[in-house]
Amino acid sequence: MAKFMTVSKRENEKKRLAKREEKLKKKESKKLSGKTNSFDDMIAYVDENGMITSTPPADDIQKDEINPNEIVIATPKKEEEEPVILRGRVEFFNVAKGFGFIKNLAGVEKYFFHVNNTVSEIAENDIVTFDLEHGLKGMNAVNVTLEKK
Template identity: 50%
Template sequence: MARSQESYSKREKEKKRLKKREEKQKKKEARKEEAKEGGGGIPFAYVDKFGNLTETPQDPEEKEEIDASEIVLEVPKREKAEYDPVRKGKVSFFDYSKGFGFIVDQENQEKYFCHISGLLDEINENDKVSFELEKGLKGLNAVRVKLLD
């Protein structure tokens, strides 16, 4: 009875794998021999004060002492922008039954969400208001909303 093709391909794959392994070993040994015979290249590389590689070490008298405590390993803190936190705007929409609305900022015409819990006075559509911005779950929210005269 004849052997199946599957076992034949398995043997062929195994032969290829062994052949690759042998070739790799031969290349590795050849590189080792070449390194022993060649002896070329720089056995040590030194860095001078300008950051260039050299064959000779730097003169110890020219070395600079650096205080490790002066090295800062952090991102500098960003200074807060000096601006008035109280902004002015106009109520574009507000629904008391749902408990939320939107305010349009006068300066940049951005719409900000406003919840009924952030109101200090009762507001209606087209009222001029002053408010502050606070980060919410889905962006900036208008809080501490006051009605302007």
Template identity: 50%
Template sequence: MAKPQETYNKKEKEKKRIKKREEKQQKREERKNNSQGGDLESMITYIDEDGNFTDTPPDPTKKKKINAKNIEIGVPKREEEVVEAVKKGTVEFFNDSKGFGFIKEQLTQEKYFVHVNGLIDDIQEGNKVSFELERGMKGMNAVRVKKI
């Protein structure tokens, strides 16, 4: 069998690999020698009564007794606000050729997008309208729009 030929490039790569391995070993030994002791006590971190990290154990006299039955697991049910379903506003802008526009609500002065598909009556700019809101792809949309 023929002996594999070692080229100059292969020799250089092997030298680099060996050098990296030696440097890594040397760094590992330096870290071991310079470490301040790896015992468990030096690695433990405690949390005080205010929630801050500290290296001293907590004072047992400040310990609070908590009843496990009082802990709620999960998201608490929120009370829903009674929101008026039908809102009133004025048509700020409406483009008949493109089929969309914006309605400004009277109470909050917020603008909502409206599309021709959400109209019950034909509308024009400046009309007073009543509408309902529905979540669209880019936010709230006015639907079931009627003239007042």
């Protein structure tokens, strides 16, 4: 008993077989041309200017001698910095929740602080000195002390 095929199925089958034959012809023509992808064909060289070429570099090029003992791998030492004492005014302070914000007197930046980071009693509009520390949401004021008048 013969298989029942619709017209579109027959056309698809013919296309598939034609593609297969075309692929086999291309494969045979590559074999006959003798062109192969050898390792030597895939190697690329970089010249002294950083350009990629297919020819190896000449052996008569004078190369600079490098003494491995002269190579220094280290991080530069950090110079001792004098600690900067920042001054600011307490703009907002919530006693019930124990946090507030200090506005830097030297600029327009405002820094968050918490009661745990204060050394003395603080109220709004007090002039204070403080240090900065990286927090989760930015810079935080720590070691907050009331400035002596």
